[in-house]
Amino acid sequence: MNIEEFFQLSAGKWFSHRTSQHLAFNQSEESKSDIIIEALALDDPKVIKLCQQYEINPSSASCAAKISWNGTIEKDKTKHSGSTVLVSVTDADNPSEGKLLREVVDADKTPVAGHYKFDSDGALILTIEDETMSLEERLWFASPNLRMRVNVLKSFDGFSIASFTSEIRMGGFPPAAKASEAANSVSS
Template sequence: MSVTPPMTMMDFFRKSEGTWFSQRAVHNFAAVADESGESNLIVQVLDRQEPSVLEIASKEGIDPASVAGGAKFSWQGNLKDGEPNPNYAAILVDVPNPDNPRCGKFFRNQGYVEGIPVVGIYSFAEDGVLTIDTEYEKNQGQERCWFVTDDFRVRVSTVKLMNGVNFMTYSSERRCILPSQLDEMVEKNRQRALTA
């Protein structure tokens, strides 16, 4: 099955929009509790004029004209109902390189590793693999993500402390089907069965 990979960050955000069931395996080199598990990742694309996008741009001293847009990422236990906890959410603002939109920077209101605002540098390879490098105060993170199909993607990441690699993660993510989409699929199959 062929897939057309996104080659800009905004295309990546658009292709990622929706809810994903994420299964994560963590290999931690320190003696801490296993953080492997399952969760829902909820992605919402944000317009460049969205107040939260403009607020981050203003705080970071970014010219709003250089902003392509953004996205809100939220995490939630996959069996939990209701709105996601805002403490497990981040907003990313995309500032592409004006000479090459396949690379650029994004500004995140809070980091995954350290809960502080961070800047990530990203690039898309010829095959569509997205690489993100992030510098924290005490850590360095690198994440790679790619779409295997339009509805299945993979993420791998490493976080390095000053003394070496701290942990590595592998996540496989499957797009969740909304009830309305499922109803539509059932109706199409019902109609197909009636005409067969």
Template sequence: MEIVNFFEKLAGRWFSQRTTHALSTQQSKAGKSDLEVSFLASDSAEVQTLCESLSESDQSSGAPLCGLQIQQSSTIEGDTKPSISTTLMVPFAPDSSASGHGKLVSSGGPSQRVQQSTYLLEDEVLTIVTEDDQAQSTERVWFINDNLRMRTGMMELTDGLRIASFCSEIRLGVKPPKAD
């Protein structure tokens, strides 16, 4: 499976159940999210605008392959007000010398900034690694079937706090079969 096909499969409306666990404090929290994920062609205005905002050195990754726009409304155990965000993710072609690793650029989300990550799509599991001066995170996404996907995450902050998460996500409305 290619990254573009994987991103197409991610599109749709999803309900997400999440458990987050701080390993050092042994505290866990549950949460839930409603996700609206839209697949964007590589020449869409949103993808092109994000690519134009990158510095020249960041643009050396080549042309974008596609994009995902994710609108998320989340609540976490103990919070009464939902958190609402929109994230745009754009993958670039894998580097042939890096064994299928590619670059992924995202903007928006809780941090409201442009972040660069690397991705690896192997055995139909997408792994995204993001590192900056505040944290390192690894997220893995895979499908059990077309309407059920799993997501795990591990984040380590520079102060040593480690947070693990697990999400099970159910597509709202069955994905129509592909035409022959």
């Protein structure tokens, strides 16, 4: 699997159920969300703007998506919603790796590109590190309509959170040929 296939297989509407463990406090938390992932054209103004924020030539982008979510944190019934844009920039020397750019909405924050790579099982491994925290996330498809994620977020002041998320496709299926090809590469 490559990043373009991963983005294509991710397109659609998903129901997400996340369980997080706050390691320092020995507390767990659950959240549920509806997530919509839409492919964006590489000449979309949002994609071009994001590349410019990271000082990357927009022609280097390999694929892009807009992710929107609307959900609830179960513990205190807190609503959370929002959206972000992601742009991948594939490494010219190694097509199974690259940078993942994420829209930064806080003007005080410096954009930090994540690094992605695919492991031998076809899972996407994403790492992000800035001056305050590090994140490692593994995303994979158990089937074309079931996506899993595990991540560990560590702040440099000792605070850590580990999460497991299952996402079930609710609609907006990717093109059948691409989904079938990607699913075959997932199951082999």
